[in-house]
Amino acid sequence: MNRRLYLTLLLGLFFSLVCLYSNNHINAENTYLYPDNKEKNFISATEFLRTGNLRGYSQFKGADINLIQKLAYKDLKKFIRSKVNDNYYLNLNNIYINTNDNVSPNRQVYFYCSIIDNETTFMHKFIILDAETTEPLFEGNGQKFKELD
Template sequence: MKNGKKRSICYLVIIMITTMILIPFSVNSQVIDLMYPANKNENTAEISSFINSVDPSVYTFSDATILIQKKILYKNVESEIKNEMGKYATKFTSLNKYPHSNVHPERQIYLFLAVSDEKDSVSTKYAIFDAQTGRILTKGSNRQIKQ
């Protein structure tokens, strides 16, 4: 092979390697547009006025032992569960691990947690609504038989 061809191939390989190294950095440095951006300082409705617009069966039981209804920041969901639910906090593990990638941690949400502790079972329900749009972000329920 001639020196000119070797040099061209070297330049091509260097360009390809440089491109492969730089592409991930340029993608990671882009600003991600969140569906639910931070709104910590915006004025949103208090939970007492929001409750009237939601069907209670979405977030509670008719015989709820514990019912928590709060407006908080999304980043505080796990700490609120631990602080408010006491011995029932472990019953909400599916919610604790729920990663909603489109919600900024500084986003205001309405958090609903309910527990129905009966003789033979413990049932839980949760719902998270966006405080600005009123849209539901996640909800779920669980029932565990007592040992």
């Protein structure tokens, strides 16, 4: 009899822990400030740029590269990697290294980045906007002076 009671209590504890873990895991997935919106349709990043509603960002005049794309937040690093050479990719690490835990990986974002690369300087500026709210999620810039021969 004691063995049966012990097994019943053990099974009850086990199922309680499984349910508790499952609920916490489900709740953790749904706590994004910017949740998954991959099923929604938004205009392209180029169309959004043309609306004139892009606040606080403008492309460099005479930029060597302008990256403009609507994409899932999780694909940002892969997109940058596919569009620039190794040197640029390493110099743009402030864009993709620091991820935001408030943004679902499947959240659609607009990404704009402008790059100037000349004999003395590498400069870039960027902004990442939420495609649904058009609020800025990240923005920044960087400048690296090159060694002169």
